[in-house]
Amino acid sequence: MFNNIKAVLFDLDGTLVDSMWMWKDIDIQFLNKYGIEYPEGLQESIEGMSFSETAEYFKSRFQLMESLEQIKEEWNKMAWHRYTNQVPLKEGALELLQYLKENNIKAGIATSNSRELVNLIVQQLGLESYFGSIRTSCEVEKGKPSPDIYLLVAKDLGVKPEQCLVFEDVLPGVMAGKNAGAKVCAVYDAYSAKDTDVKKEAADYYINSFFELPVF
Incomplete structure (x- = not known):
């Protein structure tokens, strides 16, 4: 090899x-803030996308008013504690x-x-x-x-x-x-x-x- x-x-x-286990939970919590129910199959739809491409996808699909930078900053904040304490x-x-x-x-x-x-x-x-x-x-x-x-x-x-x-x-x-x-x-x-x-x-x-x- x-x-x-x-x-x-x-x-x-x-x-x-x-760390993959935590991202669906983050997406559920993130969408819940906007009163949006997590759609099954979302993870498969964004698999492989860059962080920026994923933010663009979310903004377009869920018609979010926040900027791409605001969306990415929110994800970073939501994931920070997990990456610091729970990701081996x-x-x-x-x-x-x-x-x-x-x-x-x-x-x-x-x-x-x-x-x-x-x-x-x-x-x-x-x-x-x-x-x-x-x-x-x-x-x-x-x-x-x-x-x-x-x-x-x-x-x-x-x-x-x-x-x-x-x-x-x-x-x-x-x-x-x-x-x-x-x-x-x-x-x-x-x-x-x-x-x-x-x-x-x-x-x-x-x-x-x-x-x-x-x-x-």
């Missing part, structure tokens, strides 16, 4: 950290990062989350020294499944996309990595368990835990 791999690129939520690393993630560092394999984060929240969780978990690039999809033209974010992180690291291994937990992320020309390993997460079969089909590899990787 790691033969000829010069960089490993990680999605954040649901891949490196266990996925099993084996730290050990994998240590392995990559010890073996001079570059690492980067390509996330759909906000800059504020990714900075918070990386600092909270003490991960700064492991990554040569941390980018959000708000910094590129299109979110996942477009390859833009993974192409940007690979460029930051000075590595060709085909020399990268991507870890992703949701199908749009898997497709973003594949569309960038990288090898992709899909990662189990309870949130996307229903999509296990399609993720296995789309990705080059599939793991339930980082401890299943051949480096351990």
Whole structure:
């Protein structure tokens, strides 16, 4: 799996950290403030979108008067305590990062989350020294499944996309990595368990835990 791999690129939520469980609750609470009932299937509709694209979607679909910046600021506030106190690393993630560092394999984060929240969780978990690039999809033209974010992180690291291994937990992320020309390993997460079969089909590899990787 790691033969000829010069960089490993990680999605954040649901891949490196266990946080996908909380976003539906945040969306329910957020919409409730406007007297709007949470529509089933909303999470699937926004899967892979950048933080900014998601705000645009909410503003348009639910006819919100707030600006995009106000919507994103509210989400950051609602998620802040959870990211500070309730979001752990996925099993084996730290050990994998240590392995990559010890073996001079570059690492980067390509996330759909906000800059504020990714900075918070990386600092909270003490991960700064492991990554040569941390980018959000708000910094590129299109979110996942477009390859833009993974192409940007690979460029930051000075590595060709085909020399990268991507870890992703949701199908749009898997497709973003594949569309960038990288090898992709899909990662189990309870949130996307229903999509296990399609993720296995789309990705080059599939793991339930980082401890299943051949480096351990």
